[in-house]
Amino acid sequence: MAINRRRLILRGALVLVWIGLGALIFVFNRGHTLLVDNRNIEADNIRAPDLITVSVDGGRALEYFSGDRDIFKVGGGRHRIRIEFSDGKPPFEKTFALPLMPDMLLLSIPRMINGMEPYFEEFHTTPEPRKPEAEALPGEEEIILP
Secondary structure (H helix, E strand, O other), X not given: OHHHHHHHHHXXXXXXXXXHHHHHHHHHOOEEEEEEEEOOEOOOOEXXXXXXXXXEOOOOOEEEEOOEEXXXXXXXXXXXXEEEEOOOOOOEEEEEEOOOOOOEEEEEHHHHHOOOOOOEXXXXXXXXXXXXXXXXXXXXXXXXXX
């Protein structure tokens, strides 16, 4: 009887360990889509840099002109971004943490390099509604047969 009870406790503990490991793996390896945005911020009168090179977590570097936006797929919660300027300024490096739940986040380069918080926000894609008048071809008229 004591062996069965000990075996039951051991199996229960192993199940809890497996569940805990699964939760840790989910939290530390959670994937995000990071949209890096290099657009002017009209509300705060902040200009975006003209030409920069951005890399996230030491991955491939992408070039951004003012007004560009591109995408990075990242995994985990903490990331390091490196921004190199074409005008001779020293490179900008920053470590940041992403929240767990949103899948897609928009990171503003001008807000980040100017120290404005928050520099990232949740991004939602919304489909554009269809316009029925735009579906008709121009010059198409109703044909009435006698």
